[in-house]
Amino acid sequence: MKRHIELPQVKEVQLPHFLGMRPGIYILTLLIVAIVLLIFLIGFLPGILKGGRYVTFTSPLAHTGVTVDGKYLGGTPYQFFVPSGEHELTFTKGGIPVASTTLHVDHPLFLTSLIHRTDKLEADISALTEQQVRAINRFNIQEVIETSAITEFDDIHPYPPVFKTLVQDAVAMGMDGQTVQNSFALAANFITSPAMLADALEAKEGLHSPSKLVEATLEAAKRLFDDATTAEVGLLGTEHPLQGKQTTLKSKGFEQAGITYPSSSFVMGTKVPFIFPETNKTGITVETPAFTIATTPVSQYQWALFIEDNPKWDKNQVDVLQQNNLTDEFYLSGILPSVVFATGKPVHNVSYKAAEAFCAWLSEKTGKEVFIPTEAMWTLAALQARDKTYTRSLTITDDDRTAPIAMLGGVWEFTQTPYIPLQRVTGYQEVATLYQTFAHSSAVIVKGGSYLNAPSSVDLHTVGAVDTTACGDLIGFRIAWND
Template sequence: MKGEKGPDEKPVEVKLPKVFGIRPGVYLSVIYALVVIALLFVLLLLPGIKNPGEKVTIDSLPPGAAVLLDGRYIGATPLTDFIKKGSHSLILKKKGYQFDEQELITGGRLFASLFIPKKSHHEIQYRVVDSDEVFADLFSQLSGYALIDTYRENYQAPPLITPVFSDMVKIGTLSTEDLYDMLYRLTPNISNETILHDFYHAFILLKKHDGIEFASEREGLSLLIQEAAEATGVDPGLLALSFGKEEKPEAIRLNYPDMNHAGGTILSDEPRPEPSSLNLGGIRFASVSGGSFMAGDPSTTGPTLPFDRAARTSLPIKASVSGFYMATREVTVGDYRAFLRDHPEWIPEKRDDLMASGVADEEYLSDWAAGGKFHDLPDDTPLSGVSWFAAQAFCQWLEDTLPASMRDSWEVRLPSETEWELAALRNGTPRAVFADTEAQVLPARFERQGKLGIADLEGNLWEWTANWYLPLDRIYQASGVALDLPKGWKGAERVVRGGSWANRSDLVSIYEKASQEPQWCTPFLGFRPIIAAKPTGQ
């Protein structure tokens, strides 16, 4: 049967031979022991011999400093990393702070370093060498997050304000009075509940440092609004409305008789600059008379709820503008070709260098180059695909061609928002190029010129302006306060006006305000320069 042994079957015995007269039981035990010893050596001793070092933790006050070890970036503080045994150069870098290079000497553990490495902790405190640079960097970061009115649950702005002020209090370089001053300079970017919460907690931190505490958040916010209004000159009612803490906007309107005038109302006129037109670099400039007017949407008579981005940007404000000259058309491909002949650093082939410098992106003049050669675009094609920085460089180049009689007192630059809007008001509303009319960018033509002879302020291409987009800039202007950023401070995006061929005409008007990062280049955005009197004392 299956499984039964036959009569001739015998069990098989396996015997290991002796080796050098040593019985198998002995030499197998020795082999097993050697394997265990080798394994222990590999795990417990070899790492400490082959790669000696220690696990180093580097903290800094404030955190977020770049760590360079022997000239190589290894991360940002707080940082934990394995560093080989020896003497190393340690440098920490952070804007506005200074840290002297120091020697970092690391040791190591021979036994079990793979499992129980030697550890050390280094906490390093900076010296503040340029507090203004610290706060300028904070303002710029905050401006990016301030572009959003409401955050989703899965995407929130990180706390930016409170950590900086907490670090500054600990370091103790600045007085509390100076810290309050810096805090209130951030006010133009307090555009949503998340940033307001961060702003408020930094305020509470400073008050606690002064030994002041509040019975309720309402009490603390009330004092914050009062002190911020006093520091900035902004009306406290408008500030409370912007912070979402005012529920009666009609009461605020009573404080502003100018708000009885609708946006788009000319309040006073100044004579037009003479002569009535100029020609510079092949571009005709039309004279635009100055004066005061109500900037903002005519359909809006004052602050409304919710006081969101749309309500803030359409808020009517009284603006005063001196006379200037504006290009009667957008800068064209032909104009820019002339600029590139004098400034080859801006040619499309230099795009990588421009991107590395942060003054353009990968779309810079993307319509111009194909296979390394220029497209044969007609000279009168309105120029698009240029950054704000490129537009600035063009204006500076054009300024060098001003007549000798104008060079001391006039400049060529991008228009401010209010200059652009006043020119559009005085020019009227001629036929425009939008998605529901032409749906493509077109050269300037006589039939699209307005009363001043200016074409395509509405439609065709969005146009760069000189202004940073700051969410609360209108409430500053409505309060009669000029919002001038300190030198070196900047926002995240520049204001663009006018709409483009890709927009529907019923969705964009001369009062519409949008924004773009200054290095961005798109097929929907161009620019036109103005010639304006230099500021007094310049």
């Protein structure tokens, strides 16, 4: 039998009335208000405070920049939040405007914090001019050139598919087939790594009937990066002695001894293993017109004369020169060219662009065409001086003016020849013509080594490369001219 438990008596609890309303009424009212407030806070307030849409911008061109109301957002394809209203939108490729439009974005309100309102917009490139198409193509080839300076890639510095981009953009812009083939052929001559080769081979599939030069260049590139190859390439060089004529370039305080050589055909380079970068020295037959080359590099005193007539090239203008992409921050570092304390030491820490300005000044001053010699001209002159000893300092003591002095040692010397890595094993003249056609800016070849290099490590066929704005402690130049 269960025991009966008596519970204590408890008074009934009665909720008070509020504003004359019974508890059930105002509690229900409070619940409704709370629910409405919650719906407002979650469903509407975010949309009121931050109205707009997440717009996915795309473009037929690879990696196209997106600028909204003058503010750069990033590159395509990507999604960005754009506030509601009207916005001025510009698509750019390599700094080149390719499409502009007014973007209208409405103001969605409900549940925008939970459900993103999206939109899509693709760049309309149908109105591209021929000039814009050429500029974009040049930019893409320049990207290949700059990528070629890197020979190893990893997860931190991944390889950018520059050849894929080149072909994709060319097709999207409707470029004619021959221009696409020539662009690809030139770009393929800058392959310097297995990653670039793999990209180029894949991108080639987007070409319609690749040209013979494209096929030959890619085949050469395959051989260059085949570690098992034992093949050699190139012609053996010869001494090629020439009878030069001594002359002097003079004008108002400026004087430079030189030697004039007749037009000639000879082998530049030698036979080398078919492996990159040894192929930079591949022996090929080249031709040079008649020209005169300075017996010595441009001196610090001669550079001081240049500055005296052109104050904008003074050392104290380095910030402006750097901003104008003419030099780097090391311009004339460590030297003080002077017209009072004359020195015959080679000028150094000047850029290729600065050297071009020097030649332009001297051309105007003398009335003769003064220029930086080509690699072939420099090599022909060096062949005439091959019996001279390696210059182991910046002080030139050789008084023999029957042949150029300090061609090996002293300072590396600029040539006007662009550095195109595979040019000597593909089609030297054909590639040079393509380079001029597309007017690109790559590194230029430097020759001769410096006084700090071991003589056994440098010969007259050794090829170096340097950016046209770079200034180096061990880099100078000598001039050439036409009488």
